[in-house]
Structures are given as structure tokens and as C-alpha cells.
Amino acid sequence: MNTQPNRRPLIILLILSAITLGYLALDRSADSQGTFRASSVVTTIAILLALVKVRFIFREFMQVRNAPALLCRLTDLWVLIIGAALLGSYFSGLAVH
Amino acid sequence: MTDNAGEGKRDRAIPGQPDMWVLVLFEALVFTAYFAVYLYHRSADSELFLRSQAQLRPLFGTLDTLLLLTSSLFMLRCAQTARAGAHRTAMTSAYITAFLGVAFLISKITEWIMLVRGGHGFSSNDFFMYYFFLTGIHLLHLLIGFIAIGVIVYQLRGPARRSQELVETCAVYWHTVDLLWVLIFSLLYVVR
Numbered sequence: 001m002n003t004q005p006n007r008r009p010l011i012i013l014l015i016l017s018a019i020t021l022g023y024l025a026l027d028r029s030a031d032s033q034g035t036f037r038a039s040s041v042v043t044t045i046a047i048l049l050a051l052v053k054v055r056f057i058f059r060e061f062m063q064v065r066n067a068p069a070l071l072c073r074l075t076d077l078w079v080l081i082i083g084a085a086l087l088g089s090y091f092s093g094l095a096v097h
Numbered sequence: 098m099t100d101n102a103g104e105g106k107r108d109r110a111i112p113g114q115p116d117m118w119v120l121v122l123f124e125a126l127v128f129t130a131y132f133a134v135y136l137y138h139r140s141a142d143s144e145l146f147l148r149s150q151a152q153l154r155p156l157f158g159t160l161d162t163l164l165l166l167t168s169s170l171f172m173l174r175c176a177q178t179a180r181a182g183a184h185r186t187a188m189t190s191a192y193i194t195a196f197l198g199v200a201f202l203i204s205k206i207t208e209w210i211m212l213v214r215g216g217h218g219f220s221s222n223d224f225f226m227y228y229f230f231l232t233g234i235h236l237l238h239l240l241i242g243f244i245a246i247g248v249i250v251y252q253l254r255g256p257a258r259r260s261q262e263l264v265e266t267c268a269v270y271w272h273t274v275d276l277l278w279v280l281i282f283s284l285l286y287v288v289r
Contacts, residue, residue: 006177013170020162023287024155036147039289050283054276061169062272063112063176063265071111071118078122082129082280089133090288093140 012060019049043090051083112176113266121273124238128277131234132284135227139288142223147289149224152217157208158286161201165275168197176268179253180261187264188253194271195246198239205236231281235274242274 026042058075059065065072111118139146175190209232212218212225219229245267252263 009170009173013166016166017163020159020166020282023283024159026287036151036289038143038147043288046283046287046289050280053279057169057272057276057279061173061275062269063173066109067111068109074122078125082125082132085129085133086136086284090136090140093137097141 009060012056016053016056019053023049040091040094044087047083047086047090051079054082055079113269114262117266117269121269124273124277128280131231132280135231135284136288138223138227145222146224149217149222149228150285152212152215153228153286154208154211155286157204158282161204162279162282164197164201164204165278168194168201169272169275171197172268172271175249176265179249179259179264184253184256184259188250191246191249191253195243198243198246198271202236202239205232228285231285235277235281238274238277242271245270 023046026045055076058079059072062075064075171190171194175187175194178184178190179187209229212228217225219226249264249267252259
């Protein structure tokens with residue numbers, strides 16, 4: 001029985017951590033001298049990166065990659081639904097207000 | 098985490114019990130509804146939300162995210178080593194997952210205390226209402242996650258009662274706690 005660690009999940013963790021740390025740079029680019037400024041670009045990028053991370057978690061950590069195709073498609077559909085709901089509510093809020 | 102030779106060839110099975118996946122996808126939809134309402138209201142008074150958001154400490158949010166992502170890695174390792182029959186290694190991974198979860202809990206409570214001491218409570222304004230509601234309900238899920246880890250350890254300790262399906266079911270729940278936090282972090286700390 002081989003119980004040697006597989007490197008793939010570790011690489012995934014490093015990618016997810018890099019995206020998380022990238023948020024800090026995104027934060028700094030959005031603000032000027034400590035004052036937070038509204039930015040649709042930053043909001044959209046933040047939501048899209050979060051969705052990328054969610055898909056990684058589904059596929060790699062929750063082992064959906066090795067699951068039946070139905071579960072793969074269902075989780076992908078869920079990511080799309082979440083994305084549509086978040087971006088839709090954000091932009092519809094902007095349009096209304 | 099194992100790379101057992103048969104893993105790639107094993108039947109494509111649903112990790113854990115299908116009922117847990119129904120719960121996970123339902124929970125994701127419920128949280129999405131909360132997030133959608135938050136983002137919509139945010140647009141109504143973006144100045145207030147931005148001013149309030151500036152009171153948060155992004156380093157706390159980043160640290161919390163890294164803690165939960167790492168805990169997910171160890172939970173995956175736990176499920177995979179249990180499947181490979183290395184129950185002692187699996188148990189160690191479960192303990193590390195719990196430790197990282199406790200670190201998240203301490204970090205979150207510390208941030209709450211700092212905010213409250215700074216005069217920002219649940220009823221301060223709409224942003225902090227959403228902040229404490231979302232992080233609070235997430236923390237409740239984390240506490241349930243500790244029970245899931247307890248179930249895993251209980252399963253792994255007794256050779257007679259070991260159920261790989263139950264271990265994987267609890268692991269799926271823990272990953273959901275991580276997944277929800279990833280969304281909460283970007284919505285509360287990063288969006289502008």
C-alpha cells in the first residue's frame with residue numbers, strides 16, 4: 001500500500017493561496033491613500049476569482065474530479081448559478097440606485 | 098493523501114453520501130441568496146459600505162482563508178489515507194484539520210472583539226449587520242464541522258465501526274465550510 005503524498009493537492013493549495021494573497025494587491029490597487037473607492041472592475045474580478053477558487057475546491061478537495069460526470073456537471077452548474085446571482089445582483093443594484 | 102495505484106482506475110463514485118451533496122448544494126444556494134441581497138444593498142449605499150469595510154483588517158480575512166484552505170488539504174489527506182487503510186495517518190490529518198479550524202475560530206473571535214471594542218457592532222449599520230450575520234452563520238457551520246471531525250475520529254479509532262463512506266461524508270461537509278468562507282471573504286473584504 002502506497003501512502004506517499006500526492007503532490008497535486010499541494011500544488012492546488014499553493015495556487016489557491018496565491019489567489020488569496022493576490023487579493024491584497026487587488027485591494028491596494030483599488031484604494032487611494034487609505035480611502036476605499038467603489039470599483040466595478042475590482043468587484044467583478046474579486047467575484048470571478050472567488051468562483052475559480054470554489055471550482056478548485058469542488059474538483060480537487062471535494063474529489064468531484066473523480067466523481068460521476070453528473071456530479072461534475074452539477075457542481076459546475078452551481079458555480080455558474082452562484083456567479084450569475086452575485087454579478088446579477090451587484091449590477092442590477094448599481095443600475096437601480 | 099495517497100497516490101494508490103488503483104485510485105485512478107477505481108469506479109467513479111460519489112465521495113460520501115449523496116444526501117450530504119444535496120445538503121451542500123442547498124446550503125450553497127441559501128448562502129448565495131444572502132450574498133445576492135448583500136451585494137444589492139451594497140449598491141444602494143456604497144459610501145457607507147466602503148467606509149465601514151475600511152474598518153476591517155484584510156490580514157485577518159487573508160489569514161482565515163489560508164487556514165481553512167490548508168485545513169481542506171489535510172481533510173482531503175485524511176479521507177484518502179483512510180481509503181488506503183492508513184488509519185493512523187488519517188487520524189493525524191483529522192487532528193491537524195481540527196487544529197487549523199480552532200486557529201480560524203480564534204482569529205475570527207479576535208477580529209470580532211477588536212471590531213466591537215472599536216464601536217462596530219451588529220446594529221451599527223447595514224454593513225456590520227451583514228458582516229456579523231454572514232461571519233456568525235459561517236462560524237456556526239464551522240462548529241458543526243468540528244462535530245463532523247469528531248465523527249471521523251470516532252470512526253477511525255474503532256476497527257469494527259470504520260465506515261469510509263461516513264468519513265468522506267464528513268469530509269465533504271468540512272470542505273463546504275471552506276468553500277463558503279472563500280465566498281464570504283471576497284464579498285466582505287475585497288469587493289468595492
